[in-house]
Amino acid sequence: MHNMGMQNMTSNKPNAPMLEQILPEGLVVDRKWLYAQGYERSTVDYFLRSGRLERVKRGVYRRPGPPLKWLHWVYALQKMGIDLHVGGRSALDLQGYAHYLEVGRSKKTISLYGKGKLPAWLDDRFVAYKEKCFKQLPEDALTTLAFGHWDWEIAISTVELALLELVGDIKEAADFKVADRYFESVTVLNIQRMNRLLEMCTHIRSKRLFLWFAQKHGHQWFDVLHKETIDLGKGKREIVKGGVLDRNYLITVPKEMVNDAIDFY
16 A cells, blocks of 8 residues: 555656656756646655655755756756856856966856846856847857766857857956956867858957957967958947057957057047
């Protein structure tokens, strides 16, 4: 009789799968997701009482297992269908550029880009940014990163897209210094993809800043960019208040970072 009771509490619907079959250790889900698999409220509550599920945040659950890493949270968001990917500085870090900037770095945040909205239960390590550069991302703008025991894959920006996202969020002189170190370290990139992204990008400011940093560091790939096909718009753009105007790209930049410049005001 006891075993029959346990079996009946596995699900409330005939087509609901076994919990262990659909929820691997490390995957974080909410009640909405569990309900969509065929479980009802009473069954989810039973799983919690019996220890088959544990609460990690309000309304968010997992099977008991080792400590979660931030990658698990991103994987969970993407599995739930939220339109977000790891981008900008975080994507560059994941692809080998973090060691250039770790000294003196403040609290690490995870940059997420896309149209999706972060759920309220996610902690403040995660920061959502609107994808400024494209109405719809080109097919090869994203790549995947495998992590953990199961080689789960999360979507992240390619180096080329991440650089555009990084400069698109520059607001002050300190941001210039961070971006400058990343551009210094990116000595190789996919030139075909970079040309395509620059041609398709609709955010004038991001394109001008990208080209300014690329030219500043004089990487070989800068010389083979199709600069004549990139729409840089018209007029001046004030990026940094109190900065100076770069003559080539008509953007204001910190005075200490440029030679060929004139006062903006």
